[in-house]
Each structure stands twice: as C-alpha cells, then as structure tokens.
Amino acid sequence: MNIIIDKFFANTTKLIAIAILLLVAWIFTVLFQHSMESIEALGFDFITGTKWAPNLEKFGALPAIYGSVVSTFLAMLLAVPLAIGVAIFLSELAPAKLKSPVGVSIELLAAIPSVIYGMWGLFYFVPIVRDIFGGIGISMLTAGIVLSIMILPFMAAVTRDAMNTTPDILKESAYALGGTKWDVIKDIIIPYAKAGIIGSFILALGRAIGETMAVTFVMGNVHNISLDLTAPATSIPVTLANEFTEADSGLYYSSLFELSLLLLVISFTIISIAKFYFLRRKRTA
Amino acid sequence: MTHTKKRIIANNIVMILSTLSALIGIGFLFWILGVLVINGVDALSMTIFTETGAPPGYADSGLKHALIGQLMIVGVATLVGVPLGILAGTYLSEYGQKSKLSETIRDISDIMMSAPSIVIGAFVYAVVVAPMGHFSGWAGSIALTIIMLPIILRTTDDMLQLVPSTLREAAFALGAPKYKVITQVVYRGAKAGILTGILLGVARVAGETAPLLFTSFNDNFLNTDMNAPVASLTVTMYNYATTPYEDWQKLGWAAAFILSMFILSLNIIGRLFIMKKRGK
Numbered sequence: 001m002n003i004i005i006d007k008f009f010a011n012t013t014k015l016i017a018i019a020i021l022l023l024v025a026w027i028f029t030v031l032f033q034h035s036m037e038s039i040e041a042l043g044f045d046f047i048t049g050t051k052w053a054p055n056l057e058k059f060g061a062l063p064a065i066y067g068s069v070v071s072t073f074l075a076m077l078l079a080v081p082l083a084i085g086v087a088i089f090l091s092e093l094a095p096a097k098l099k100s101p102v103g104v105s106i107e108l109l110a111a112i113p114s115v116i117y118g119m120w121g122l123f124y125f126v127p128i129v130r131d132i133f134g135g136i137g138i139s140m141l142t143a144g145i146v147l148s149i150m151i152l153p154f155m156a157a158v159t160r161d162a163m164n165t166t167p168d169i170l171k172e173s174a175y176a177l178g179g180t181k182w183d184v185i186k187d188i189i190i191p192y193a194k195a196g197i198i199g200s201f202i203l204a205l206g207r208a209i210g211e212t213m214a215v216t217f218v219m220g221n222v223h224n225i226s227l228d229l230t231a232p233a234t235s236i237p238v239t240l241a242n243e244f245t246e247a248d249s250g251l252y253y254s255s256l257f258e259l260s261l262l263l264l265v266i267s268f269t270i271i272s273i274a275k276f277y278f279l280r281r282k283r284t285a
Numbered sequence: 286m287t288h289t290k291k292r293i294i295a296n297n298i299v300m301i302l303s304t305l306s307a308l309i310g311i312g313f314l315f316w317i318l319g320v321l322v323i324n325g326v327d328a329l330s331m332t333i334f335t336e337t338g339a340p341p342g343y344a345d346s347g348l349k350h351a352l353i354g355q356l357m358i359v360g361v362a363t364l365v366g367v368p369l370g371i372l373a374g375t376y377l378s379e380y381g382q383k384s385k386l387s388e389t390i391r392d393i394s395d396i397m398m399s400a401p402s403i404v405i406g407a408f409v410y411a412v413v414v415a416p417m418g419h420f421s422g423w424a425g426s427i428a429l430t431i432i433m434l435p436i437i438l439r440t441t442d443d444m445l446q447l448v449p450s451t452l453r454e455a456a457f458a459l460g461a462p463k464y465k466v467i468t469q470v471v472y473r474g475a476k477a478g479i480l481t482g483i484l485l486g487v488a489r490v491a492g493e494t495a496p497l498l499f500t501s502f503n504d505n506f507l508n509t510d511m512n513a514p515v516a517s518l519t520v521t522m523y524n525y526a527t528t529p530y531e532d533w534q535k536l537g538w539a540a541a542f543i544l545s546m547f548i549l550s551l552n553i554i555g556r557l558f559i560m561k562k563r564g565k
Contacts, residue, residue, distance in 0.1 A: 002465075005464055010464070012372060017373040017387075020393070020434060021389065023434075027405070031408060081306060082309060093300060102311065106314070111552045113493070115519050116321060116544075119538075122527070149317070180293060182292075182300070210401025212495035213495055241498055245499050256407070257407060260407040263401055267400055268400065272396060
C-alpha cells in the first residue's frame with residue numbers, strides 16, 4: 001500500500017512540475033497562433049510601420065516599440081544613479097540604527113502595487129510636469145519618471161544585497177591601508193559585486209519594459225513617434241491595456257496578440273541575459 | 286594639493302551625493318506613501334464597505350462589490366495555485382534535485398516571475414475568454430494562478446532545501462516511505478518558510494491589475510457569479526481614477542488604501558514568520 005501511495009505522490013509532483021514547463025510553452029504557442037493573421041498580412045511592416053490606425057486597418061508597431069524603449073531608457077537613466085546612491089547609503093554610510101528600518105521600508109515599498117504608482121503619477125506628478133515643462137503633462141517624460149520611481153525600491157534593495165556580499169575582511173584590509181570610504185567602494189565593493197549589480201539593473205530593466213499600470217495612467221496612448229519628450233506617447237503594454245477590449249476586427253486582434261508576443265520575447269530575452277550572464281543562481285528575485 | 290587631500294575631497298563629494306540621492310529616493314517613496322494614506326483615510330467611510338458602485342454624485346456609493354470580487358478572484362487563485370505550486374516545488378527539491386529537468390524548471394520559473402503580467406492576461410483571453418464568449422471571474426483567477434505558480438514553486442523549493450538532510454535520513458532509517466518523510470518531516474521543518482512564500486505570493490497577485498483588465502473585466506454592482514465579469518479593487522481603482530468625477534476618484538483612493546494596507550500587512554506578517562524562525 002505504501003509503495004503505491006509513494007509512487008503516486010512522486011508521479012503527481014513530477015507531473016505538475018512538468019506541466020509548468022508545458023504551460024510556458026503553451027503561452028508562447030497560443031500567442032504565436034493568434035499573431036499568425038497579422039504576421040501573414042503585415043510581415044515585417046508590422047515592426048517598421050509608423051502608422052497605427054485601426055479604423056484604416058493599418059497596424060505599425062514602431063511607435064509603441066519606440067515608446068517602450070524610450071520610456072524604459074529614461075527610467076533607467078534616472079533610477080540607476082539613485083539606486084546606487086541609496087544602496088551605498090544603506091550598505092556603507094547609514095548609522096546602524098537607520099540601516100534596518102530604512103532598508104525594510106524600501107523593501108516594503110517594492111511590494112506596493114504598480115497601479116498605485118500610476119495613480120500617484122496621474123494626480124500628483126502630471127501637474128508638476130505640466131507646470132515645469134509645458135504640454136499637457138501626460139507624456140513620455142512623465143511615464144519615464146513614474147517608471148523610475150516604481151523600479152527604484154526593487155533596484156536599490158537588490159543593489160544593496162549585491163554590495164553586502166563583499167566580505168568584511170576585504171573592506172577592512174582596504175581601510176587598514178588608509179583608504180577612504182569612496183576608495184573602498186570604488187576599488188573593493190564595486191569590483192567585487194559588479195556582476196550582481198549589473199544583473200540586478202538588467203533585471204529591473206526587464207521588469208520596467210513590461211510594466212503596464214505605472215505608465216498607462218500617464219502616457220496617453222498616442223501612437224506617434226516624437227522627439228519631444230513632453231508629448232503624449234504610447235508603449236507596448238499601454239497599447240495592450242487601452243485597446244484590447246476595443247479591438248473589433250480579426251486583424252486588429254491579431255496585431256495586439258503580435259504585440260504581446262513581441263513584449264514577451266523581449267522581456268524573456270532581457271531577463272535571461274540578467275540571469276544567465278550575471279546572476280548565475282546566487283539569488284532569486 | 287596633496288594626493289591624500291584629493292582623495293578626501295573626492296570621498297566627501299561622493300558621500301554627499303550618495304546621501305542626497307538616498308534622501309531624494311526615500312523622499313519620493315514617502316511622498317507616495319503619504320499621498321496614499323492622506324487620500325485613503327480621507328475617503329474611508331462605513332458606506333465603502335456596505336454599498337456598491339453608484340453613478341457619480343450619489344452619496345451612498347461604496348466598494349462592497351469590488352472588495353467581495355477581489356476576495357473571490359484572489360481566493361480561487363490561491364486555492365488552486367498554492368497546492369499546485371507546493372507540489373511542483375516538492376518535486377524540484379525532493380525528487381528532481383539537481384537534475385537537468387529541475388534546473389530548467391527553476392530557470393523558467395525565475396524568468397516567469399519577472400515576465401510582463403499583461404501578456405498572461407492576453408494568453409488567458411485567448412484560451413478562456415474568447416472560447417467562452419464573455420469575460421468571467423474564473424478567467425481572472427486563472428490569470429492570477431499562472432502568475433502565482435512560479436513564486437510558490439520557487440519559495441517551496443528553496444525552503445525545502447533548507448531542511449537538514451539528517452532529518453530525512455533519520456525518518457528513512459525508521460522505515461518511513463518517502464511520501465511520509467516529505468509530508469510529515471520535511472514539510473513540518475519548512476512550515477514557516479512555505480507559509481511566508483504563500484503570503485508573499487498572495488500579496489503579489491492581489492496587486493495585479495493588468496492581467497485582470499481583459500479577463501475578469503469589471504462590474505459596477507455586486508456579482509458573486511464567477512462565470513460573469515467580476516469587479517476587483519485594482520481594476521475599479523484604475524477605472525475610477527481615470528474619470529473626471531471627484532467622488533469616483535475618492536473611491537479610487539479608498540480602494541488604493543485598502544489594497545495597499547492588505548498587501549503591506551501580508552508582507553509584514555511574512556517577515557515576522559521568517560524572523561521568528563531565525564530567532565529559534
């Protein structure tokens with residue numbers, strides 16, 4: 001009897017574990033199948049086309065791709081230095097009494113749902129951008145800034161964790177040689193934790209590019225490629241969130257599925273790079 | 286200027302910059318938290334919990350429909366996702382161990398944890414909503430289950446691996462079959478860790494909005510039929526906040542506050558479990 005239950009238990013767990021792999025394969029297959037109509041009808045024009053006009057059955061995804069890339073780039077530009085600053089502060093500078101409460105509150109802020117960052121952005125940040133930079137405040141720039149604030153807690157926490165892996169004895173040796181704090185940070189901690197720090201930045205990049213709710217509120221969903229950062233724009237997830245329930249033709253649906261597939265492939269690639277090149281199973285994020 | 290002096294000046298500049306960026310970063314985050322608490326507390330009232338949605342301008346409007354809907358969607362996702370995740374994690378830690386299959390499942394799960402959740406919504410739309418012909422609470426729960434699975438799986442896997450192998454060996458030596466060793470010895474040893482994983486997994490999916498937009502959709506009234514569109518706090522928040530009506534925006538803030546407090550408490554309880562365990 002025990003042997004039967006034993007086998008049953010072992011096989012059930014194995015089946016479920018394998019089912020998870022199959023599920024991921026199924027997700028890719030379904031998205032690909034539903035994209036077929038648009039892939040066949042539009043080919044590469046889908047990716048290079050700059051005109052997205054569902055009423056004319058024109059679907060060019062370049063504005064959305066451009067928006068995803070630019071808003072994520074802006075977010076990284078702002079968040080990376082801030083995250084490094086916060087991480088240095090938390091791991092090297094802050095007095096012991098501050099380290100733990102500030103560190104824990106940053107980790108807790110990473111758990112706040114992104115829709116709340118979006119709501120804050122809409123009500124409190126859009127007016128500020130409008131007053132300072134002009135325009136209507138709903139813009140690529142606003143999206144980039146809100147996105148950077150959203151990924152900051154996650155980035156700062158993992159960067160601090162990476163810095164904290166530096167063995168104390170290395171740091172102490174450098175201090176003993178007369179190094180200042182900055183000497184120790186730039187010559188000991190950063191070289192030691194480099195892979196972990198870069199890996200966590202890329203991981204944050206992968207999350208930012210797929211983020212929907214933090215930017216949907218403040219981007220405007222305007223399919224337009226503009227160098228003016230104060231103009232409304234769109235990104236792949238913003239387009240999906242705004243238009244999925246409105247699609248009324250087969251080709252429209254299919255191009256939204258192709259956008260989803262594109263987004264999934266992009267983030268899978270970015271996250272894999274972070275994981276396999278930089279974070280070889282040291283931590284799970 | 287001597288070399289030492291230069292280094293000291295460089296040091297001071299960097300320290301000031303770093304403290305400044307810490308202040309800016311932390312300042313922004315507390316700004317958001319402050320806004321959330323001030324607007325949320327201001328919008329809270331008894332009718333929030335007793336009334337359902339109403340047209341703008343009505344005094345008696347509330348979030349009862351969204352609160353109950355949220356509980357149903359997340360509840361079903363938890364009931365399905367937690368056992369599946371724990372069993373799959375058990376396979377990785379206890380049977381597969383370092384095999385190629387297990388390592389692949391670990392890698393894919395890690396990637397899935399950071400994958401864009403809106404894509405999961407699109408997938409569920411294609412395989413559940415479109416064939417059924419309408420949005421439904423079930424579809425929302427399925428989307429959240431898919432998001433929750435890798436989280437539960439990986440924490441279970443990690444926590445089970447922390448259980449010392451001597452415990453397993455002792456149980457085996459007493460003649461216990463493997464499933465009994467796992468369910469009665471290993472699970473008990475990893476109880477606190479698994480519980481924390483579950484809490485964090487629930488907290489994570491409770492805040493998801495994007496995958497619900499086109500699966501469970503939304504409803505302005507109380508609906509307990511999972512086969513029809515079901516309101517959730519997150520989607521309600523999104524819909525209300527993007528309207529020009531002040532009383533709806535207020536309801537949106539109330540929803541944001543309730544949801545954040547729920548998620549923060551789950552996170553804090555989870556941390557306390559882990560800390561208690563470490564303290565032993």
